[in-house]
Amino acid sequence: xxxxxxxxxxxxxxxxxxxxxxxxxxxxxxSPLFYYSVSFTTRPPRKNEIEGVxxxxxxxxxxxxxxxxxxxxxxxxxxxxxxxxxxxxIDEAIKAKKEVVLEVDVKGxxxxxxxxxxxxxxxxxxxxxxxxxxxxxxxxxxxxxxIKQRLARAKKEVEYAPYYDYLVINDDINKALEKLLAIIEAxxxxxxxxxxxxxxxxxxNE
Amino acid sequence: xxxxxxxxxxxxxxxxxxxxxxxxxxxxxxSPLFYYSVSFTTRPPRKNEIEGVxxxxxxxxxxxxxxxxxxxxxxxxxxxxxxxxxxxxIDEAIKAKKEVVLEVDVKGxxxxxxxxxxxxxxxxxxxxxxxxxxxxxxxxxxxxxxIKQRLARAKKEVEYAPYYDYLVINDDINKALEKLLAIIEAxxxxxxxxxxxxxxxxxxNE
Numbered sequence: 001x002x003x004x005x006x007x008x009x010x011x012x013x014x015x016x017x018x019x020x021x022x023x024x025x026x027x028x029x030x031s032p033l034f035y036y037s038v039s040f041t042t043r044p045p046r047k048n049e050i051e052g053v054x055x056x057x058x059x060x061x062x063x064x065x066x067x068x069x070x071x072x073x074x075x076x077x078x079x080x081x082x083x084x085x086x087x088x089x090i091d092e093a094i095k096a097k098k099e100v101v102l103e104v105d106v107k108g109x110x111x112x113x114x115x116x117x118x119x120x121x122x123x124x125x126x127x128x129x130x131x132x133x134x135x136x137x138x139x140x141x142x143x144x145x146x147i148k149q150r151l152a153r154a155k156k157e158v159e160y161a162p163y164y165d166y167l168v169i170n171d172d173i174n175k176a177l178e179k180l181l182a183i184i185e186a187x188x189x190x191x192x193x194x195x196x197x198x199x200x201x202x203x204x205n206e
Numbered sequence: 207x208x209x210x211x212x213x214x215x216x217x218x219x220x221x222x223x224x225x226x227x228x229x230x231x232x233x234x235x236x237s238p239l240f241y242y243s244v245s246f247t248t249r250p251p252r253k254n255e256i257e258g259v260x261x262x263x264x265x266x267x268x269x270x271x272x273x274x275x276x277x278x279x280x281x282x283x284x285x286x287x288x289x290x291x292x293x294x295x296i297d298e299a300i301k302a303k304k305e306v307v308l309e310v311d312v313k314g315x316x317x318x319x320x321x322x323x324x325x326x327x328x329x330x331x332x333x334x335x336x337x338x339x340x341x342x343x344x345x346x347x348x349x350x351x352x353i354k355q356r357l358a359r360a361k362k363e364v365e366y367a368p369y370y371d372y373l374v375i376n377d378d379i380n381k382a383l384e385k386l387l388a389i390i391e392a393x394x395x396x397x398x399x400x401x402x403x404x405x406x407x408x409x410x411n412e
Contacts (some may be wrong), residue, residue: 002331002375018221079246123397127207127347129408162402166395169208179395187391191329196368203364204333 002198003152005093008187009116011028011102012151012180013109014124016153017135019170024103024125026177035087035098036176040066056086072110074104087115099184106160122180123164127171207272208404213241213300216395217308218386221313221360222328223341225376229330230309232383241293241304246272249287262292280310280317293321303389312366322348326393328386329370333377 014020020039041055042063051057060067063082075084076135085102093100102112105116126132130152136147161167166183170176187193220226234240247261257263264272269288272278281290289396291308292320308318315327332338338360342353367373372389376382392400 085207125208125408126365155409158405161405162397164397166392167397167400169393171207178390182388182391183395185385186372187386189374189389191368191370191373194373199364199367202331203361 001192002202004097004188005115005194005195006193007033007097007118008099008103008184008186009090009094010099010187011104011109011112011119012124013104013106013121013157013160013164014159016133016150017154018124018126019135019176020103020124021164022100023170023176023180026173027180028101030177030181031099033097033099035093035100036157037085037093037100037102040072040086041081043083059118073115074108076105076107084137085112090116091093093120106157106163110160110163118192120166120183121164122166122168122183123161124168124170124176125158125161127169207407208400209399210303210394210399211232211397213239213303214305215296215308215317215318215325216305216390216393217310217318217325217327218330219310219327219363219366220376221338221363222331222356223338223360224330225341225382226309226330227254229376229379229382230307232379233386234307236383236387237305238326239303239305241299241306243291243299243306243308244356246290246292247287249289279321279407280314282313289326291318292349294400296322311362312369316366316369318329324398326372326373326389328369328374328389329367330374330376331364332368333375 003202012020012024024036027058028036038052038146040058040063042058043055043059045055060082063084064178066084067069067075071086071088072084072201073087073090075082085104090100104112113121126135133151136142136150142150166182168176168179212381218230220227230242234242244258246264246269246281248264248266249261251257251261251263255261266288269290272290272292273281277294278290279293279296281288291310291314296306308314310318318325319327332341339357340386342348343354374382374385374389
């Protein structure tokens with residue numbers, strides 16, 4: 001039987017309001033094969049946040065050393081705190097044939113693609129701009145100023161969409177989940193993921 | 207809502223014994239969106255064969271004219287008869303957003319890819335060479351000499367597999383069908399199939 005070499009790296013990006021977090025949660029529940037890559041951060045843990053589940057909490061010094069050692073695939077500073085994705089955790093997971101799921105912004109997505117050209121970049125969008133705005137306003141938790149900032153940021157993020165491999169329109173969460181699962185199943189069948197020696201062995205076993 | 211431009215062109219190739227014909231039949235039954243591209247041939251119709259269903263039956267002169275007018279994406283002469291795939295039928299079907307399914311050999315597959323770079327090439331294999339041989343022998347209808355010829359031909363065909371986009375191992379027909387459907391669903395979501403203007407419109411509708 002011809003087998004794949006490694007697990008997949010699945011990157012999901014979306015402007016806020018596209019429903020990324022709920023969809024990722026649903027995706028992870030479908031199979032124990034999925035591995036959600038936990039980020040490192042210098043932000044102090046909030047109440048209820050668990051080390052190794054929500055984040056790996058590290059000091060700024062430690063984070064800086066990790067940057068210097070090239071341990072992050074991508075990292076960013078947001079509101080004075082550092083956030084980073086560990087390359088080591090990804091490498092271990094794909095070697096163990098797990099499918100790594102990463103929820104990152106468009107900048108992080110393109111950086112992951114540069115380091116892992118075989119990663120699968122999926123861009124999620126709501127069915128229309130009006131719907132995106134509506135979903136953001138319905139959250140109520142945010143001020144008008146914050147909503148405007150998020151919309152401006154969303155606009156910038158959509159400009160990166162053409163660099164992604166797939167576009168999933170999140171009109172209905174169940175349909176969007178089905179599309180995600182189809183993309184992952186299809187990517188498992190991509191010829192480039194099978195070792196060429198195995199195809200050679202296949203015919204030489206005659 | 208952002209929409210795809212055209213239907214897909216799905217090319218399925220396999221050595222005989224891989225179960226291609228049964229799988230294609232099952233695939234076509236899943237949705238009226240699929241369009242099975244009927245070939246043209248100079249071979250006289252057999253009893254029960256229907257014009258436009260099994261083949262379009264044409265004279266050798268007509269076939270020759272079609273070649274000269276560049277109407278075939280691919281054609282071949284087998285046992286003194288000509289067989290060809292019409293580009294016009296494919297073009298009409300994808301414009302109508304149908305998903306065209308083509309069952310062709312590896313030579314035909316690579317020719318279709320050259321003319322339609324966005325076509326989806328799927329290679330089907332049985333789980334092992336032993337299984338391929340077993341399936342061919344179980345058909346009983348063929349002599350030992352014919353089986354040897356088919357095995358030799360199969361070996362040549364598998365050498366083309368790396369040029370295909372996907373590899374589906376047909377261990378179980380239901381699982382193989384699920385994989386085919388996942389590949390088709392995923393290909394519908396490929397970013398390159400969405401017009402860039404539509405993405406621009408999406409953000410300019412702000």
